[in-house]
Amino acid sequence: MTVRTTSASVRPTAAASLDATDRGRLLSGAHHDPHALLGAHPVPGGVVFRALRPYAQAVAVVVDGMRTRLDDVxxxxxxxxxxxxxxxxYTLSVTYDGTDFEAQDPYRFLPALGEVDLHLIGEGRHEELWKALGAHPMAHEGVLGTRFTVWAPNARGVRVCGDFCHWDGSTGFPMRSLGSSGVWELFLPGFGEGTLYKFDITRPDGTHTLRADPMARRTEVPPATASIVTESSYAWGDAGWMAERAERTAVHEAPFSVYEVHLPSWRPGWTYRQLADELPSYVRDLGFTHVQFMPVAEHPFGGSWGYQVTGFYAPTARLGTPDDFKYLVDALHRAGIGVLMDWVPAHFPRDDWALAEFDGRPLYEHEDPQP
Structure with a gap:
């Protein structure tokens, strides 16, 4: 196997060119299979390498430490x-503002979502969607990164964008459609905890909408609206309480007294961890067996008290991180207090970055018969 070792450009060939239709769809964010165009593919005469890196000054392929510059087309x-x-x-060496950055190519990886997940999603009976969809840091094919997956069956194309591309959808990373499931997927090597992101969705009419992740497990503090890649490191300390709960009398046959609390206003300005220092003993001393949190899922307007949800899987960032929220629940359990959470699936606001008409058509809501 041979490879050029100079930094000079390779010679353009017909095999390196993209069909005009494919090129147009890729650049407009409306291609269903960018992995078929980008990355490395066998062609007559060798292997073609293609990369989409807007605003880059140069891109080179690095094989066994040897660098070969690609042509800017x-x-x-x-x-x-x-x-x-x-x-x-291979890796890619990308030059921005005179500085070289070496990175893995997202378009050399196979899908990181399994066939069983897709089958269950397609049948509408996946019972752990939060594990299949959203942003999940992971090792894939021996490389650390984050798998991004989103359900957008009406979209013509989807791209991952964020602070890493200055929120410019045209410079985001195109995702691939996984067949008839309506799921779009992309593994981004090198991306992990703390990455801010959204999905740039090409609607059926060709226009674009920038959306937060419906399955995000962490968000920015409102009024900021980005989703955040997160990976829990929390170690639970409530094993004793959980074991006792499993052995005790059924909850509906035992004494049951609930203290309902709206966390942001119980002690205004306190964090989840600060609440954990006082709420468990307060509730226990009053003789309650459980607390019920008024909605904690992320919502843009604090005055709604959480009844206008935009992120069902993310505890509101106003009081801390998801692990901080776990710390509060853990503290209540260790104090012998059960935790109930108010869940509000019936309605959500129509913010243009959230759930309403998510992929250009009603997806999480019923279509209005009289728009």
Whole structure:
């Protein structure tokens, strides 16, 4: 296997070029399978490498420490054919403002979501969607990164964008459609905890909408609206209480007294962890067996007390992180107090970054018969 070792551009060939239709769809964010165009693919005469890196000054392929520069073919696309017998292990060296950054190519990875998940999603009976959809840090094919997945069956295309591309959807990373499931997927190597992101969705009419992740487990503090990649490191300390709960009399046959609380106004300005220092003993001393949190799922307007939900899987960031919320629940359990949470699936606000007409058509809501 040979590879050029100079930094000069490879010679353009017909195999390196994209069909005009594919090129247009890719650049407009409306291609269902960007992995078929980008990355590395066998062609007559070798292996073609293509990368979409808008605003990059140069892109090179690095194989076994040897760097070969690709040709700039316009609109942020770089391509070239290397005389190789097979697709090698490789990275990309991307130059911005005169500085080189070496990174894994997202378009060399197979899908990171399994067929069982897709089958269950397609049948509408996946019972752990939060594990299949959203942003999940993971190791995939031996590389650390984050798998992004979103259900957007009406979309013509979806791209991941965020602070890493200055919230410009046209410079985001195109995702692939996983068949008829309506799920779009992309594994981004090197991305992890703390990454701010949204999905740039191409609607059926070709227009774009920038949306927070419906399955996000962490969000920015309102009024900011981005989703945040997160991975829990919390170690629960309530094993004793959980074991006792499993053995005790059924809850509906035992004494049951509930203290309802709206956390942001019980002690205004306190965090989840500060509440954990006082709420458990307060509730226990009053003789309550349980607390019921008024809605804690993320919501944009604090005055709604949580009854206008935009993020069902993320505890509101106003009081801390998801692990901080777990700390509060853990403290209540260790004090012998059960926790109930008010869940509000019936309605949500129509903010243009959230759930309403998520992929250009009613998806999480019934279509209005009289728009």
């Amino acid at each position: 316009g609109d942020g696309l770089f391509s070239g054919v290397l005389p190789l017998d097979a697709i090698p292990e």
